[in-house]
Amino acid sequence: DSRAADRTVDSVCPYCGVGCQLTYHIKDDPEHGERILFVEGRDGPSNQGRLCVKGRFGFDYPNHPARLTRPLIRRPGVPKGLDPDFDPRAPLTHFREASWEEALDLAAGGLAALKSAHGPDALAGFGSAKCSNEEAWLFQKLVRVGFGSNHVDHCTRLCHASSVAALMECIGSGAVTASFMQALQADVVILTGCNPAINHPVAATYFKQAARNGTKLIILDPRGQALDAYAHRSVRFTPGGDVSLYNAMLHVIVDEGLFDQAYIDAHTEGFEALKAHVRELTPEAMSPACGVAPEQIRELARLYATADKAMIFWGMGISQHVHGTDNARCLISLALACGQTGRPGTGLHPLRGQNNVQGASDAGMIPMVLPDYQPVTDAQVRAAFEELWNAPLNPTPGLTVVEIMDAIAAGTVKGMYILGENPAMSDPDLNHARKAMAKLEHLVVQDLFVTETAQFADVILPASAWPEKDGTVTNTNRQVQLGRAAVPLPGEAKPDWWIIQQIAVRLGLDWDYQHPREVFAEMTQGMASLDHISWERLERESSVTYPCPANDAPGADVVFSEAFPTESGRARFTPTRPLPPDEPVDGDFPTVLITGRQLEHWHTGSMTRRSRVLDDLEPEPVASLAPAELVRLRLTPGEHITITTRRGAITLKVRVDPLMREGMVFVPFCYGEAAANLLTNPALDPVGKIPEFKYAACRLERV
Numbered sequence: 001d002s003r004a005a006d007r008t009v010d011s012v013c014p015y016c017g018v019g020c021q022l023t024y025h026i027k028d029d030p031e032h033g034e035r036i037l038f039v040e041g042r043d044g045p046s047n048q049g050r051l052c053v054k055g056r057f058g059f060d061y062p063n064h065p066a067r068l069t070r071p072l073i074r075r076p077g078v079p080k081g082l083d084p085d086f087d088p089r090a091p092l093t094h095f096r097e098a099s100w101e102e103a104l105d106l107a108a109g110g111l112a113a114l115k116s117a118h119g120p121d122a123l124a125g126f127g128s129a130k131c132s133n134e135e136a137w138l139f140q141k142l143v144r145v146g147f148g149s150n151h152v153d154h155c156t157r158l159c160h161a162s163s164v165a166a167l168m169e170c171i172g173s174g175a176v177t178a179s180f181m182q183a184l185q186a187d188v189v190i191l192t193g194c195n196p197a198i199n200h201p202v203a204a205t206y207f208k209q210a211a212r213n214g215t216k217l218i219i220l221d222p223r224g225q226a227l228d229a230y231a232h233r234s235v236r237f238t239p240g241g242d243v244s245l246y247n248a249m250l251h252v253i254v255d256e257g258l259f260d261q262a263y264i265d266a267h268t269e270g271f272e273a274l275k276a277h278v279r280e281l282t283p284e285a286m287s288p289a290c291g292v293a294p295e296q297i298r299e300l301a302r303l304y305a306t307a308d309k310a311m312i313f314w315g316m317g318i319s320q321h322v323h324g325t326d327n328a329r330c331l332i333s334l335a336l337a338c339g340q341t342g343r344p345g346t347g348l349h350p351l352r353g354q355n356n357v358q359g360a361s362d363a364g365m366i367p368m369v370l371p372d373y374q375p376v377t378d379a380q381v382r383a384a385f386e387e388l389w390n391a392p393l394n395p396t397p398g399l400t401v402v403e404i405m406d407a408i409a410a411g412t413v414k415g416m417y418i419l420g421e422n423p424a425m426s427d428p429d430l431n432h433a434r435k436a437m438a439k440l441e442h443l444v445v446q447d448l449f450v451t452e453t454a455q456f457a458d459v460i461l462p463a464s465a466w467p468e469k470d471g472t473v474t475n476t477n478r479q480v481q482l483g484r485a486a487v488p489l490p491g492e493a494k495p496d497w498w499i500i501q502q503i504a505v506r507l508g509l510d511w512d513y514q515h516p517r518e519v520f521a522e523m524t525q526g527m528a529s530l531d532h533i534s535w536e537r538l539e540r541e542s543s544v545t546y547p548c549p550a551n552d553a554p555g556a557d558v559v560f561s562e563a564f565p566t567e568s569g570r571a572r573f574t575p576t577r578p579l580p581p582d583e584p585v586d587g588d589f590p591t592v593l594i595t596g597r598q599l600e601h602w603h604t605g606s607m608t609r610r611s612r613v614l615d616d617l618e619p620e621p622v623a624s625l626a627p628a629e630l631v632r633l634r635l636t637p638g639e640h641i642t643i644t645t646r647r648g649a650i651t652l653k654v655r656v657d658p659l660m661r662e663g664m665v666f667v668p669f670c671y672g673e674a675a676a677n678l679l680t681n682p683a684l685d686p687v688g689k690i691p692e693f694k695y696a697a698c699r700l701e702r703v
């Protein structure tokens with residue numbers, strides 16, 4: 001039987017933060033080598049055998065004909081920038097193949113030359129939440145120790161940076177307080193600014209299961225979604241009206257005395273100030289901004305506050321705003337006011353996006369903090385890492401993703417190393433970001449394909465795909481999980497940790513890691529969050545949740561029942577004021593543009609658009625509009641529109657979507673041929689430094 005596998009390897013899905021465990025079934029094919037035939041769900045703690053369409057079918061991208069198998073060097077005189085006629089399958093005209101020796105010498109030599117001419121802060125690094133924990137640790141260590149700069153960031157900045165900022169400020173920890181499986185024990189679950197059936201599909205199955213068992217699901221979002229069918233209440237608020245809605249709910253809880261005074265007295269500080277602050281923010285006052293009727297706001301507040309056990313889940317509909325941190329502060333205040341943390345079936349859970357955005361952040365791929373969120377400005381923290389790494393550390397916090405692009409445009413950052421990230425597709429206001437990237441004097445890109453970003457590179461280093469490497473990743477539930485290499489690397493492609501180490505050695509560092517397990521061992525010396533979690537334990541158990549109290553104990557599914565990890569041990573209420581979006585709609589740009597993901601595609605599409613089944617399912621860019629919008633524009637589905645904002649324009653097909661409101665358009669950001677981020681607004685949340693991807697004023701025109 002040609003479909004019969006010769007062997008199996010257990011690993012983890014490389015896509016979303018749910019972190020489904022899976023088994024690769026591998027055929028030793030005499031003609032094509034070792035290939036993954038199919039994938040099955042494994043009985044992991046976050047999936048119990050379930051997989052979504054990406055996990056099940058998105059495994060063949062490593063075999064795509066455009067896969068990089070040799071290092072590439074830009075040909076002399078070829079200008080940097082996107083080639084509109086770029087065909088990844090055609091022979092490369094802008095680059096030539098090179099040996100590893102030549103490519104690594106050029107990559108590291110260019111970075112070293114810029115450092116010596118302009119100082120450490122002329123260099124920056126973007127890692128990726130697709131990196132394993134060990135790769136993330138090595139990459140941020142290289143930037144801090146080898147470059148001497150803290151300009152290291154990754155896509156957490158575009159995802160939940162505002163949520164993490166609010167959580168750190170209010171409860172002293174950036175991770176979730178309870179796993180999503182706790183929803184099964186909750187009486188009420190609020191899902192807001194998230195669309196789990198699309199973005200966390202296996203988590204969505206737990207929410208459905210909870211609803212079937214009697215949990216009241218409350219969905220608060222500007223768009224409708226598949227989970228509405230399971231919801232007790234589904235409320236579509238006005239885009240950008242979230243802070244108003246949550247403050248009005250807080251007002252009702254205070255006004256009607258629905259708060260939990262005993263919990264507040266025992267575990268929090270600042271409630272009196274919050275009470276005074278929300279006094280004026282009545283449902284009647286907030287209703288015009290959020291578009292929800294006052295009586296409905298009162299009902300929502302009562303449902304949450306009077307539940308015995310309640311949880312709040314949120315996603316990027318909340319975080320990707322100039323008021324993203326305020327949104328998360330409000331949700332935290334709701335939970336604290338009602339005593340809804342620290343017990344089974346209660347908690348705060350920002351659904352993490354990528355498979356390892358939690359782990360890459362924990363490992364320190366963030367400009368202002370060292371691993372485990374320890375500030376680079378803290379001399380004691382720096383001293384501990386200086387001893388561990390035997391190198392001095394820069395005390396100045398680095399720049400964030402969008403700030404680095406601005407610094408390149410301004411000419412202060414001149415060289416970059418980008419690992420697995422695709423900012424030429426994922427950054428807001430792409431015309432600005434791409435112009436900036438073309439200005440870089442030296443760019444090293446490490447990836448699987450000649451991505452949009454790699455087209456700006458001086459050197460491209462062929463890296464390892466997830467099924468080709470050993471490494472750990474940490475999912476949205478704080479579960480550290482082990483992925484195992486299932487198939488060999490193609491051609492001359494190399495493991496990412498090996499490539500980072502080769503750059504480090506050429507920058508004068510004496511690194512000599514032989515395997516990711518040695519990197520993980522070093523991480524356990526610098527990260528208390530990994531106490532009692534070892535590589536050997538993960539080899540045996542596949543998954544351990546942090547924090548973990550003992551070598552043979554399961555980790556904590558629910559945390560902070562006694563105290564919060566703040567200086568006082570108490571959580572803090574932070575009042576917020578409703579603010580308008582950065583770029584409200586007006587007569588010239590009357591429609592709200594919202595960007596996001598599709599079920600079948602992952603982020604910028606570099607992997608899923610090279611997976612045959614997934615690309616067949618969703619092969620081209622589409623804009624989703626409410627039926628009434630199509631009527632207004634005299635369009636039928638399948639016709640084309642041009643969407644224009646103050647920053648750019650794209651043309652794409654329209655699709656009718658009854659889940660959309662009038663006055664809104666939704667565009668996925670994975671299609672290079674109609675790149676949604678040409679349109680998006682780079683305005684930043686002042687605290688989390690996250691751009692406002694979820695609101696841009698646009699104009700729709702029939703083509």
Ligand code: SF4
Nearest residue numbers: 013015016020052055
């Ligand atoms: Fe992979 Fe997420 Fe789908 Fe699970 S839910 S199979 S982790 S993409």
